[in-house]
Amino acid sequence: MSQQTLSTSPQRPSQPASAARPVAGQKNSDRSFRPEIQGLRALAVLMVVSYHVWFGRVSGGVDVFLFISAFLMTLQFVRRHDRGAPAALGRHYLHVFWRLLPMAALVILTVILAGWAFLPATRWGGLITQAWSSLFYVENWTLKALAVDYYAGNHALASPLQHFWSLSIQGQVFILWPLIFLAASWIARRRGLGYKKLLTWVFGAVFVLSLAFSAWYTATSQGEAYFDTFARLWEFALGSLLALGLKFLNLPRALRVVLGWAGIVAMLSCGFLVDVQGAFPGVIALWPTLSAAAVIIAGDTGSRFGVDRVLSSRPLRSLGGMSYALYLWHWPILVLALTHFDRENADGRLGVAVVLLALVLAYLSSRFVEKPLRSWTWAAARVRHAALACVAAVVVAAAPLGGWQLIYNAKLSAPITASERDNPGALALESGYIDQVGEDAPVLPSPEQIAQDWVSLAGKCDGPFAPDAGQDLNERCAFQGPADGTATKTVMVLGHSHAEQIMAAIKPVAEERNWNLVSALRGGCAFSPVEPTGNDECDSFNQDVRGYVDKVKPDLVITMATESVPDSPDEELGRGFESMVEDLGEMGVNVLGIRDNPRSATNMAECALQRGDDSPDCALVRSQVLAKTPAYAGLDGAHHNVRFMDLSDRICLRESCPPVLGNVRVYLDANHLSGTYATTLSTAFARDFTRLYGG
Incomplete structure (x- = not known):
């Protein structure tokens, strides 16, 4: 985690405990260097690492880091204001990012080299995107846009740079918070207000508004809220409020001893007792942040029974000093190790190896990269020197990353020239x-x-096929048809991504038979306009599509009739399929229901790339993933306007469903057919269509 949280004084965390300990009677709020915070940071990073590696859970340790960073930053700016020192934001920003960028650039560079060497090419595009996002501190927004599941049980499928989400939020706040301090200082002077009092009101408002937003957002869309900066601002605001109010919290020593230990116990137990992965960053995230606050309030107790005595010990202070490096290294090592050994989670032995390697790299990079560069007098001498140093650090990672992206984009944009031969x-x-x-x-x-x-x-x-309403439908509606208006049929493809993939087989037939082909597709949304799906966005989209179908009155709607279960022969009728057929029948619209393809929990394309196209480990056993009788069998003849098509015999062999057939990759992931393979299904689709509907 960021070394902006290290210290607010010239004293070094590497000083002996005797030099770091305050003089007798000195208040906690008056101390410049607080060795117990170094120990607190050490425990927080150990929580993050151990929970990730061995327990497959989220610990709440990151929230402690965010809280501490704002606490120390606020102390720094308040003391600067009290001394009458200028804000000098430009110099401050360069100082902060010079402390952050070299280590971040080193890890990003290492990860992209390792990713190129060890990760399958299917992950390169995502890794390149996230490397840029991590380098420029917007990884949290990238993950939010991609709707990444940070808590996926299989970390081998996660990005090795995914952990930069928290560093990105922290970097954004490191830019925002100094602007607040500067604005408050200016307003306080102009209006004759108390600087600290004004800051208390500002951060109090940020705390209340952000926490309320976070609680609402977490309840409605927790996965997105987890990466949202605004849903996290209250954690920083809480740290700032503690820094501003610490001098008023003069508690008896005995109470501070109890408070310190209670804070540590609560912080360490948070990940076990609380569903961090399903509830953060809402109100429940007060648990780890208030626990850390209790330890800081306890401060230096001067008691041999105080938790600060443990936190200020040399081992924990040393580990706290390299907590940023350890946080940076542990996650990519874990992800790359799981990928290399083809495991979902680390067992005891692999976990120990991951942690030991992360500790070694953290120590070496801290000693030989981070500390020497931080004390580089040339970079600190002038603003332009610091700016050049920051740019150089970025270039270290950006240059090879840019080169890799050019090569990757060239291969990505090359036409797929598949031939029947x-x-x-x-x-x-x-x-x-x-x-x-x-x-x-x-x-x-x-x-x-x-x-x-x-x-x-x-x-x-557009034209007669333009939807009347629904912005989402307007954006997702697409068309293919003869320009002269001589179409023989109007066919609509509706539903989710599995309907989208089968459209590759329909397009050549539509061109050959002169159809108007219309698609209205939304990933994850089965076409169920009568029965609610439980997803408000899907239900709204389906209602718009239903109105659109009623307007256009197509000759035929094609959608998925069934839904396969990964690695199981259990198959279900699509949600609301029968009620949809009845509804469209009342409109006079026919329906063609397509049987879903077999699905797996394993990425079929990646398995073949890593183990070989002919590896038996990558082929699905047909009887274990495909039911003998389709789930729609009971509906045959039950409704006059629906017919069914099963292309399973052109996706699977008699005994297996391999990842490659006819020199084409069948799957693009765990359950979707590749567009190239689905296109080759057009012959089978045309033959079955003729059988069902005639010429």
Whole structure:
């Protein structure tokens, strides 16, 4: 965690305890260096590391870091104001980021090199994006936009730079908070107000508003709230309020001894007793932050029974001094190790190895990179020197990252030139197929392209096909059809991403048969306009789509009829499918229900890239992932306007469902068909469509 939380005085954390301890009778609020905070930071980083590595849980230790950073920063600016020293924000910012950037750049550089060497190419695009986001302190917003599940049980599928989310929030606050201090100082002078009193009101307002927002956001969308800066500001505001009010908290020594130990016990137990991963950063996050506040209030008790005696010990102070480096290193080492050994979580032995390696790298990088650069007199001599040093630190990671991105983008944008001869895909399963694949023919899509191999319609829904309402529908509605208006049918593809993937098989047929093809798709939203899905956004979108169907009156709606269960033959009828069929039947609209493809909990594309396209470990056993009888079997003939199509025999062999068929990658992840493979299903789709509906 950030070394801005280290100290607010010239004294070094490496000083012996006797030099660091305040003189007798000195108040906690008067001390410049507080060795117990170094120990507190050490325990917090140990919580983060151990919970990540061994327990697969979130500890609340990061919240302690955020709280401490604001506490120390507030003390720093208040003392500067009391001395009458100028704010000098430019110099302050450069000083802060010169302390942060070299270590961050070193870790980012190491991760991108390791990612290029050890991670499958399917993850390169995400890693490049997150490396840029981490380098410029916006990783939290990137993760929020990507809706990343930070608490996924399988950390091997997480990004090795995902932990930069907290450093990004901290960096943003390191920019915002000094502006508040400067503005408060200016207003206090102009209005004749008390500087500290004004700050108390400002941070009190931030605390109340942010905590209320955080509680609401956590209750409505916890995954997004976790990465939101505004939902976290109250934790920083609480640290600032404690710094401003600490001098008024003169408690008896005996009470401070009890308070200190109570704070430590509460902080260490938080991750075990509280569902951090499902409840933070709402009101419950007061648990670890108030626990840390209790330790700081207890301060230096002067008692041999005080927790500060333990926290101020040399081992904990030393570990606290390299807590930033340890936080930076532990997560990428864990993710890369799990990926290399193909494990979901670390066992005892692997966990010990991860922690030991992280400690070694933290020590070496702190001693030979962080500390020497922090004491580099040239960088501290002038503002422009500090600016150049910060730019140089960024370039260390940005230069190779930019080069890698250029190479990656070139491969990503290269056209996928699949031919029936060299990349027949599903055509290889057609009767009478003769294998003519060349020996050097590449498997398509390429490793760089596979994760992006989705299909879509290029045109917009306009003219008679323009939706009347619903901004979401307007953005997601797409069209393909003859320009002269001579279409033989109007066909709509509706539903979620599995309907989207099968559209690759429909497009060639629509072109050949001169259809108007319209898509209105939203990931994760089954087309269920009658029965609520439980997702407000999906339900709103489905109502807009229903109105759109009623307006256009297509000849046919194509959607998914079933939903497969990962690694299981259990199959379910799509949510609200039957009621949807009845509803559309009343409009005079026919429905074609497509059977879902088998799903897995394993990323099929990555498995094949890592273990080999022919590895039996990557092939699904058909009987274990596909039911003999489709879930819609009982509906055959029950409704006059619905028919069904099952393409399973062109996705799976008789006994297995392999990741590669006909020299084409079948899956782009754990459950979606690649666009390239789905396109090769068009022959089977056309044949079955003719059987169901005639020519």
